[in-house]
Amino acid sequence: MAKHIVYHIPVCPFSQRLEILLALRGQRDAVEFRVVDITKPRDPELLAKTRGTTALPVLETSDGRILKESLVILRYLDEALEGRALRRADPVEHAIESMLIAREGPFTMAGYLFVMNQDRNQRDAHRDKVLALYRDINDFLVDQNPDGPYLFDDFGLAETVFTPVFKRFWFLEYYEDFTLPAEGGYDRVRQWRDACMAHPATGQVTQEEIVKLYYDYALGAGNGALPAGRAVSSFAIQPKWQDRPMPPRDKYAGSASDHALGLAS
């Protein structure tokens, strides 16, 4: 069939899960990825296709239809690609993986609100909220498959959904010193997370890349917005993140300069 096109931000977790699916299905070439630079005004042609919305990723089918919403696109590709789907074939098992996938939205939201928080006094409240969601996932995994490491016998649809978020949460480790406590009900979710993050299909991003690109999020500026005193976004494609120094870890001290961040070209 003619190729589908995905318009995406390569570092975005909602795009990485599509790449993981394609890797697992052995069909990296079934989709053409086109990079969108969120630090620049959106291309009017793409904006016309999406009817004014700017959220990414967006999939344009080979016959020109537009699909939005990362999970809708993921499930669509899993169903439409030739060969055996990644989703569990058994309806009950698929419902169980869908119950876990339903937890991803609030989990992702809590982590992003934590990294973007600018009030030192709210740190503990954000941390507690993220930890409560980890414990809930822990209990679900203990209930469904106590031995692990995955929800079922192999890396599947739920792992594809969550792994990019676990990798984004490197920004919490770096900017908030966040780690899962050794005690208190996190062992099973830690085992799951570690197995997900180590899986060979999930190596599209590195800790260094996430920490550098998401620096502006840690200052409260999301989606390519600029923190005060800065002229270049940490999400800029040039200068390359590989050529920039690691940003300062103390997010509450205010922004480093474009120059100090290696962003002044």
Next chain:
Amino acid sequence: MAKHIVYHIPVCPFSQRLEILLALRGQRDAVEFRVVDITKPRDPELLAKTRGTTALPVLETSDGRILKESLVILRYLDEALEGRALRRADPVEHAIESMLIAREGPFTMAGYLFVMNQDRNQRDAHRDKVLALYRDINDFLVDQNPDGPYLFDDFGLAETVFTPVFKRFWFLEYYEDFTLPAEGGYDRVRQWRDACMAHPATGQVTQEEIVKLYYDYALGAGNGALPAGRAVSSFAIQPKWQDRPMPPRDKYAGSASDHALGLAS
């Protein structure tokens, strides 16, 4: 196959959509419904099955597995029941109905927050939020199927998801005088809503029942909680709603008495 069991609150929209699905699929008898009275302490046996959570509906499969989340259960039943599924068979069309279904959560939330709001000064803000979500659905329907009335050629999965919510929003009409404006981009969603609500598979509840049972929500008390000065919930199964008078429409005036509401047995 042995019967699945659904534990539910009959008036709950998240349960009604399961009943609509079964009606459309001609399989009302494939599931046994067991009524849970949310105004009483939860049965310990059910609480053990759900591992402590109280949200309903819950489905217990014929071999004793527990599924939660209304949309997960709905999609599970649609896939597991014998015969032709309600979901669109074509993957792209299924993705399109899933994009509409993804709008239901925020839509339902906005309507419930509006009916539960107790601050007169916030009424316009709630109304504007609900209207913005209606306009978004309107635009989606215009984009996908301008002539209507449904998203595709017949009442389908998206209609099954939304219709119970449209019927619950009778509480906005009654307690907030909420109606869709004649102008401003609501024609297509009005056509859709009216067709959904008139469909013969969706008659499980009436306007009178919703208005009477959700009175406590209009006073800010959800899930069987009691408003100040009251001893019996409007969600009580006895006395029957059919035997009670219509509640007062001015929700901002405080609660009518159990006696005036026909709740004193």
